[in-house]
Amino acid sequence: MSHFAALVLFAALVSPAFACLMREGWAARLRFTAWAFLSFVGFAVGIGWIMYLAGG
Secondary structure, eight states, X not given: OOHHHHHXXXXXXXXXXXXXXXXXXXXXXXXXXXXXXXXXXXXXXXXXXXXXXXXX
């Protein structure tokens, strides 16, 4: 399994768990799940690019 696939799997499993713990109602949970998933993946890819450009 590649690192990116592991990241997507982690985000897909953790985002709904956080949403269930932090939000009330299904609509709010779905919005939070999508936001958290995109945030996990976006920040990880962004930090990966920063590390790649800084370290060569």
